[in-house]
Amino acid sequence: MNLSYLETFVMVAKHKSFSRAAKTLSLTQPAVSKHISLLEAHYGTKLVNRTSRRVELTDAGIVLYHFAGRIIATMERAKEEIVSFSEEVKGRLSIGASTIPGHYILPRILSDFKKEYPLVNVSLEVSNTGKVINRLQEEAIQVGVIGAPVDSPEINCTEFSSDEVVLIMPRDHPLVFRKELVTDDLVGEKVVVRENDSGTRRIVEEKLAAADIPLDSLQIAGEFGSTEAVLAAVEAGLGISFVSRWAAEKVALEGRIVMRTLQDLRFSRSLYIIYLRDRSLSRPTHAFLSFIKLGS
Structure with missing residues (x-):
């Protein structure tokens, strides 16, 4: 079966139209219809229902659409990684990072990396630690940089840098005027937190629990999806x-x-690089891992 038939099918499913799929793929509409017919003959079942207004996938078509996208993405990655084994280090490098390394550490590192490897096309997506791990397991990214360790047999997790988590408060908060602060001073205070999948929140909960101050002994004033939102909330007095x-x-x-x-109580923590153990690493990925480890 020709891979281009699957590409045509995916475009038809996305656009719900033979004509728009044809335009996107620079094909004629009869060619698109032919590809779909050949796919239906190959699988021995109808994949699309075509009406005068739009195209809808059958149940079998929905199943194929799910797998076709993964097959196409896998073939594209295979091509990129094979091409990357040419003499020069080039190709795509997809990185996922949690908020702190993504916003404050990696931009400088990636700037230096691009100077050394100008032919590598780097993309960086920033989310929380949990989502970065999920994206890596989905093979949507090649490398993750996160603020909490991962205990998984399929993921290689290596420490590369350190960080300190500090207490922040509004300028006029009563605790500001105390010369020294200890953990007991926090009990009953209103606290702004990150979402559950955040590496920072995980570390804070672990450290407070070890000091016999569970997070629920504080008043949760708000839960936010980014560090910038937490900073703004504290500045606003929340x-x-x-x-x-x-x-x-x-x-x-x-x-x-x-x-x-x-x-x-000190909130020191490590930052980690993660990548899949059993996945063949492209030359851009190898280059980046070597670069970030040497520079740390």
Whole structure:
């Protein structure tokens, strides 16, 4: 079976139209119809229902659409990785990162990496640690950089840098005026937190629990999906929070929040590079892993 038939089928399914699929693929409409007919003959079942207004997938067509997208993506990755084994390091490098490394650490590293490997096309998507892990397992990215370790037999997880999580609060918060702060001072305070899949939240919960202060002993004033939103909420007076020093320092220096540490509890953590153990790594991926480890 010709792979182009699957590509045509995917376009028809996306556009719900033979004519729009033909235009996207630079084919004639009869050619598109022929590809679909050949696919239906190959599988021995009807894949699309065509009406005067639109095209709808049959149940069999829905199943094929699910697998066809993965097959096409796999073939594209195979082509990219094979091409990458030419003399020069070139091709695509897809990286997923959690908020702190994605916003504050990787941009500088990637700038230096591109100077050394200008033919590598780098893309960076930033989300939380849980989503980065999911994207890696889906093979939507080649490398992840996250703020919490991963315990999975299919994922290689290597420490590459360190970070400190600090306490932040509004400028006029009562705790600002205390000379020293300890964990007991936090009990009953309103706190702004990241979402459940956040690496920062995971570390904070673990450290507080070890100090016999579970997160639910504080008043959760709000749950936000990014570090920037947490910083803005604290600046607005919604509550105190814990964020990376990487993120807090600039805002604190501008006088918009106050950054403090606890005398009896330090929130240090490591940052990690993750990639799939059993997946063949392209030359751009090998180059990046070597580059980031040497530079750390």
